[in-house]
Amino acid sequence: MDTTTYGMPYILEDKTGELTGSDFIDINDRLRLRLRCTAQAPTHGVYDTQLSRALVALAFGPDDSLGTIVFESRSPMAMSEYLRRVSLLSSSKSRKFLASDGEEYQWSWRSTKGHEWTCTGQGQQLIATYTLKVVGEPDYISSSGCVLTIDEAYPHLAVEILATLTIMRHIVAHNL
Numbered sequence: 001m002d003t004t005t006y007g008m009p010y011i012l013e014d015k016t017g018e019l020t021g022s023d024f025i026d027i028n029d030r031l032r033l034r035l036r037c038t039a040q041a042p043t044h045g046v047y048d049t050q051l052s053r054a055l056v057a058l059a060f061g062p063d064d065s066l067g068t069i070v071f072e073s074r075s076p077m078a079m080s081e082y083l084r085r086v087s088l089l090s091s092s093k094s095r096k097f098l099a100s101d102g103e104e105y106q107w108s109w110r111s112t113k114g115h116e117w118t119c120t121g122q123g124q125q126l127i128a129t130y131t132l133k134v135v136g137e138p139d140y141i142s143s144s145g146c147v148l149t150i151d152e153a154y155p156h157l158a159v160e161i162l163a164t165l166t167i168m169r170h171i172v173a174h175n176l
Contacts (some may be wrong), residue, residue: 001118002019007152008028010025010028010151010155011027012027012146012150013147014144016040016145017133017144018144019044019154019173022042023035023049032048033159033162043058044057044135045057046159046162046166046176050118053072055071055072055159056072057069058163058167062168064174066078066079066080066167066170066171067079067081069102071163079167081152082098083096083164084096086106086144089150093168093172094106094111094167097164099157100160101156105157105161105164106121107119107165115131116130116131117165119164126151126159128149130147130165131146131147131149132146133146148165151172152156154164
């Protein structure tokens with residue numbers, strides 16, 4: 001991962017827009033991640049394509065239920081424990097997680113105009129967004145038009161951001 005400071009966020013183009021697998025490539029080629037469904041469906045892996053190994057595995061349960069998440073060198077954890085509802089009464093589409101940097105982050109669905117997903121940190125600081133292709137915009141060659149944007153100060157959380165975003169998108173796709 002290139003650590004050059006550009007004064008701009010990581011803008012990761014989501015090549016397919018599919019939950020079953022995609023490449024997420026920064027437009028400045030500073031970061032490349034791959035979401036891949038494994039032979040043991042419904043398990044997904046998140047890879048740093050420069051390291052060529054899975055850094056996290058997402059194993060969804062039967063009938064598309066939430067399963068377990070396993071980060072490299074950590075014990076497996078239930079997705080519902082790692083990515084918890086903000087409160088008992090809150091929507092399942094708003095969840096928080098404790099990241100490897102010891103800070104808590106929260107994903108929210110359609111809470112900010114123009115973004116499908118928004119990840120915030122302490123004090124509602126914007127950490128990441130996931131944006132869908134604009135309706136009516138022409139199709140792109142080899143791209144879905146969807147974009148994951150990560151604040152330039154948080155590349156060390158990119159794998160966790162993509163993993164948790166994948167779980168959040170799965171929750172909405174399967175109405176969990």
